[in-house]
Amino acid sequence: MSAASPSPVLVWLRRDLRLTDQAALFAACASGAPVIPVYVLDDETPRHRRMGGASRWWLHHSLERLARDLAARGSRLILRRGSSAKVLVALAQEVGAKEVYALHHYEPWWRNAERGVNSRLRLHLHHGNYLVPPGSLRTGSGTPFKIYTPFWRALQAHMPPLPPLPAPDQIAAPAHWPESDHLDSWGLLPTKPDWAGGMRGDWTPGETGAHQRLDAFADRAARYEQRRNLPSVPGTSMLSPHLHFGEISPTQAWHAVAGAGGSVETFLGEIGWRDYAANVIVQFPDYGSRNARDAFDSLKWRDGAEAEDDLAAWQHGRTGYPIVDAGMRQLWATGWMHNRVRMIAASFLVKHLLIDWRRGEQWFWDTLVDADYASNAVNWQWTAGTGVDSNMFVRIMAPLSQSDKFDAAGYIRQWVPELAGLSDAEIHDPQRPVRGYPAKRIDHRAARERALAAYAALKS
Template sequence: MTAPVLVWLRQDLRLADQAAFLAAAAEGPVVPVYVLDDETPRHRRMGGASRWWLHHSLKSLDEGLRQRGSRLILRRGPAHRELAELAREVGARRVHALAHVEPWWRNAERAVAKTLDLVLHEGQYLAPPGTVLTGSGLPYKIYTPFWRALSERMPTHRPVPAPGRIDAPASWPDGDRLDDWTLVPTRPDWAAGFRTRWTPGEVGAHERLDMFIGKASRYGEWRNFPSVEGTSRLSPHLHFGEISAATVWHSVADAGGSVSTFLGEVGWRDYAANVLLQMPDYAGRSAREAFERFPWREDADDLRAWQTGMTGYPIVDAGMRELWATGWMHNRVRMIAASFLVKHLLIDWREGERWFWDTLVDADHAINAVNWQWTAGTGVDSNMFVRIMAPLTQSPKFDAAGYIRRWVPELSDVADADIHDPRIRPRGYPAPLIDHPHARARALAAHAGFKAQEG
């Protein structure tokens, strides 16, 4: 019998338009494997929300594989060690996988390639990271010219259907039980709101896409209004690779209207991957070196108030509570909440990046880092620090009254005209940690002093 080949799965948990599966299935018997690796050097352990999603996504993938005569093998430990051992057990020499940009996965790929024939395929993004280059052959650092160059290469490849059947090996190796990984919280069970909001897995991803297709042409008009279901909510499915970027692109590209705004957001995902490829430490170090000496405040009480949605700013608190309850936050509110932490509270952007990493179901390493550095003004392409978002203006501008009422029940009886900044604070709801004029003045003074010291 032909020797089996391994398919190494990571953030690519799908069967359709999955080049590693298609290549492996064409060679003979396939052993699909997911390795829970918290140990590879520079590996960043997945946050709690992502681990909840992973549990259900792996379960869904295994069901899809079994329908095709296969199954998913689970192992835990350093990926290179577990893959080498599994290959020895089944007599495999070749491993197919999709290439990843996260620094720990690139380290793992190099380690795996030392002992096995590792074949890497593209398929995580619209274009392979590192291939969208300037006229002089250099990678872009600024989004706008990057997106212009990427757009010229679109449309991306046509999605390829999942294989109808995947040949199994003569005998299956042992693997871990998914439940033994305890990825799902029990005591306490903080994920009740996740279960009512999300359907992880490839089937759930396509259902979510189908719901969005009819709204894609109005994305530009609706995406900023948190009280409206105007966004796609595809981000966790894209992050875990339950659906390919190519599938999303071809499904909505001809929707007309303002769909180009949405396509630009898909392109931002490619942009973030390219930034991370150039600067692997982007999540831990300010790209603008001078900001490593910025006088950030260390205030555990203010940080905790922000994390728990008790800042006294209704739009910020609604977002932070939505995040805790559902593992997701509306994109416009993410910007408001992030700006508040960095500029109103003057707390280091890395504190926010780490909190989002732990609590978001779509906690993508590249996007999370790029977004936080954009907000903080520390990134290679970022908003200026002195541009300070005003939550009390943003909230009524984007008609957030219904959104606030849903997530901050203390304010449920406050009229729309007052809910953005209640003059009378209901019992149990705090006064603002700092009023906006003072916060703005403090931030500008801190920045001016920082610039003078640098100067």
């Protein structure tokens, strides 16, 4: 590099794998310096929170597409592996960089990594993964919100968000590019066995796929409230993995649908719930592993061989409750589950099987393509009744009546083919043995009584 050439800057990418509305990339390009985008596969900093198998599959394809998008603008994606702070410092020394641009991330391990980078380099952090910076909205007493409803009211006062930032037409390249890992060498894709066939059929990771999904949803966003709870029809946005990996920003999603009319406000509230979840983990970094309500530390969750058998039956969609089994099989095949069914399946594990919510949270972490630490933890603690804002434990969801109420017959036929020949009246709760399909692990009434007894013991 000649003496007159400016030093390059690094753009540290994590869950923000897009070019449009990417404030860190935008600022780096505006600096006038050559830009080196870098993604670090960091399994060291998160420790036991390293990405699960489904997320790693998604990541491979998202990085592949991002690299193509960068190349079209005269740039490259540099891939490195290791501890983020150590890798970025070493790369900066290698190329003569002194500054790093990145978006704020709020998972506890990423906040630790940001401190590590900032101690050695000049780290410019920008907002862009949420509608507002998590923790920035305050109650009248000056504390962060813990309850969703007042949080959402406060958030709405700051909406709409600013218009999305444009993608750069060209990205200034350094005189010499550093070496990069080959994506295939990271082994992110399953091979023996290759269990990702259903995911390949259902998903197109990357920024282009995210916009295709958003465009398709925008046409039906006005009917969101009427259809979102019906697993047999396309009613939800299915944007969650794209939002999780930052292939599209919540600001882009908001502006794309806000004017749709009808019940679109309900969908905007779901984007707000994502902000709320991040707001919670800023206050409680260990929310994914610790009850927010200390009293539940004494709840006698089931353990032992029988409970492990029940857990395995739940994981593999063999509980004898068709709506639960359909959801768990959809999850296994596609890395995603309909939101209403997620609530039913999670409630079933916690209250029908009386198994610790953390076992379910960990399973979802490994199998969801949208395995988001904040949303996953907040949703599980809401269902379990252990969260700062949560459903009451004694409100026990009835999966059989939920299945009928939300017209899940077609959904069950798709994912539980053993029951496909049953009528709509029978399929939610088969009253006779069906070849190949298991009997109920436990009767609903018995499960309810057991859960209420465990809660009563907790309160006594």
